Amino acid sequence: MDQKQQQKSEFCSSPLQQLALLILLSLRKMSSFGQNSTAASTQLQSQQSSRGKADIAWEHCVEVEGTKKTLQCLHCKKFIKGGGINRMKQHLAGKSGEVKKCDKVPYDVRFRMQESLKEFEEIKKQAKNQWEDNPFGAADLQEIPAPPSQAKGKEIATTLGKKRKASGLHNYFAPRTTPGSQPSIKSAMAGMKDIHEADLAVARFFFDSCIPINAINSPYFQPMIDAIAAIGSGYKGPTYHAMRTSLLKDLKKEVQLLIDSYRKVWEETGCTIMGDGWQDQKNRQLINFLVYCPRGITFVRSVDASDVVKDASMLCNLFKELVEFVGASNVVHLVTDNAANCKKAGKMLNDVYPTIFWSPCAAHCLNLILSDIGKLDIVSQLATSASLVTKFVYNHAFLLAWLRKREGWTEIIRPGPTRFATTFIALKSILDHKHDLQALVTSLEFKESRYYKDSKAKDVVAVVLDNKFWSNCQLIVKVVAPLMRLLRIVDGDERPSLGYVYDGMKGGIGNFVKVFMLLPIT
Template sequence: MAFGSFFYDACIPINVVNSIYLQPLVDAIAAIGLGYKHPNYHASRVNLLRKAKKEVQLLVDSYKKIWENVGCTLMADGWTDNSHRSLIDFMVYCPKGVCFVKLVDASNVVKDAETLLKMFEEVALWIGPNSIVHFVSNNGSNDKAAGRMLSEKYPSITWSSCATHSINLVLKDIAEMDHIVYLVRRASEVTKFIYNHTFLIAWLRKRQGWKEIVRLGATHFATTFIAMRSIHEHKHDLQAMVTERSFVDSRYTKSNKGKYVIDIILDNDFWDDMGKISKVVSPLMRLLRIVDSDEKPTIGYVYDGMYGAKNAIKKLFKNKKRLYKPYTRIIKLRWDRTLHHDIHAAAYYLNPAFKYDEESFCLKLEVMSAFLDTIDSKSSAFNLNKTRKCYKRISLDPIDYESIDKTEGWIVDDEEEEEVSELNYEELEQMLYGEGSIPTGVADHPSFYDSTDGSEGKGGKRVNPKCHVSLVVYLARSASPSPMATIPSVGYSW
């Protein structure tokens, strides 16, 4: 009871018991035993706070090492607090978690593109431009201009706007369509009429499985469609209410407002349109929940979500262009204006959830093109071409695993210009299938590709992954049939 008395006396919220630090606190006190004196006011306010700050600094330093090794995403979020201050907070995401970096009060400055660029660049330099793979900002015109300028100044940084905000803007544009505005107004009249009369809401709450109707939100565009779906789910309850004897005999049916609401509830066209709109926006609502969650990285789901939303809408209207075009046009305009970046298509291509789904994987040329463009942009940003020139004079046998670790890529000595001759496929077959090369019966002979971890080659050396990429790209670019098409599948590991 002492535990509860402390919480109730200090008015501490009960959800504090869910803190991950509570049980370690209890264990530490129990280990010491009776007579333990807790830290006083000064120690909690000064000494312990100083130690906590050092621990947080050590945590941030450990995060910075991960940023340098695997890269990170820098996020800039602008918002206005209750005191009407214009604030911009910066956060960094990496596989280990999200780290808050800085909060800037921009109330006393003009937030034009140049000013925002200076703010963004200051944080980027503190992190290290080469450690930033992706920069995300708001969808404001100045934010987008500053993001593009930062990306141009530091080629290693790829900029894109906030996916959550962009999808919200798509929903906003759809909600402003004339027929949806009309539906929302009628649905709002039903909700207000019910919640303004306690007798009606009390009757509905006695219904089995009743859940409260979601109210329309003033700022979040998604709540408009959430409320429409909620009302549609209560169709049978509302129709049962207006046809119930006690309601028919009540004074509510005699007022003009009551008659208007009864006509709406008994209008089958109203419910059909509500159901249709709920199905139209459901793919976008699902994508919004994915990108707005903190459970896992979501950049690999944006391209598929927008691509799938358009296809779902077309399928819903049975590919009748006159019906689906107003919705897909809005999605396409917002997609091209805010979210159509190579990094989204590249992340989609590398996402195992879609990559190995042959039935639904998007085979558009822009996906592979965006993937290759992203790789090229990152390569040029880190001067990989210059690195290759350092090893230009080294001659390597492609199957000499012992020498592969000594270079960054395949080398061609072009100091002496030679006449380009026609490709001899017989010589190429002998090179590929000859002694010391990949065996023709790869399924029957153990090789590097059959190793359990895929990390060891001949002589126990690691194989440069760029060898795999070179072969795959070469095969992908081969337009005409050739003997290379007979190479057995060896299951490349990306």
């Protein structure tokens, strides 16, 4: 060891000198740390300045040279002045209000822009909520991101309390079966012949099984096709045994869960029990019970009352069972037919549960009014004459073919075996064909045909050429037109109709029968 190293060792051996050396080394580290932090800060600022270029909207627009506030869309070549990239994104997403939407942007690009705007609004809303919760400002909040192994498939935390879901393919591509959506590559490459063969396979199944074509309008038809297409060509349909056992059991459980979710609505808003009696093709007397709430109508049960007498006590017991199933505190209303036994049963139920009120069905009441009007002699005579004309025309193919050649011809509605509104609908239909029928009986083809010599033809010609018949038909149709219009409203399932009923009563619907009796019908 030389002399300098020996002096340095003696200098460091002193405790005071060692402390001074440690302070000197600490000052040097702090100086180098400040330089490193300054460089890091400069690098962070450069990253933040270039972060805006990472927006997905920059792929579909460019900045105009000489200004940073004007952007040009690459699809429609439109210039967007002011607003920055967010306004350009609204232009691409087709969001109206602030900027005109782009008409030439592809569907997938528009879908991505819409999803990006939704994500931005959600992040903005979360940041606003955290600002309100933190009195010291959102800038003081920072969350430590989870390790990559734990953050996979979960929400990744970022600074300022913002959370963004991990990206996936569903964030960039729109659904393939919605109207206006872009098809997949495989379906796009399929030719018209392949698509036609697939359509024929679906149609062949419908026609072979005698399934009504209206089943295609079911909300479950397209999801079924989507589920099959998602699995691929290796999918095998369910067996007959699976359909009648496990699948039926699972769907029954699904319906039960849906009804259980409705029970919460019944408790919050109350509900109405509706009883509908009808007769099937086997002459069985059935009563369907449904529960109505603002969320929708739920079918509860169907009771076969063929082997019992449907008196008031029997109906009241059925109503009690249903009330106990739904919950006595949840039921506020009971709606049944206007029959005497149903009316008495509703009164008996009100005695047991004072909070449950009974009211007749508005559609049934209107049907009874039309039935009473149809029993009048003048109406029954008009219905008989109209039926005579209709049967004569439709029983002779030559006459029907002659009428179908008339411009604007539509089929005559023939009355069915019912006591309600069909009679008045048939009168309205034959009144609309007045000129066609008169042209038929006065035509040269009809007079020279052998049908003109038929014994029933004279009666038909007399009815068609009778002006009193047509004037009485027109009068009856005008009288019952408001009732028919109101019947269509209350007999629909699309919206609640009680408000329309009160509006019709306010307009004088209840006085139509009285006015009808005073009309000068000849």
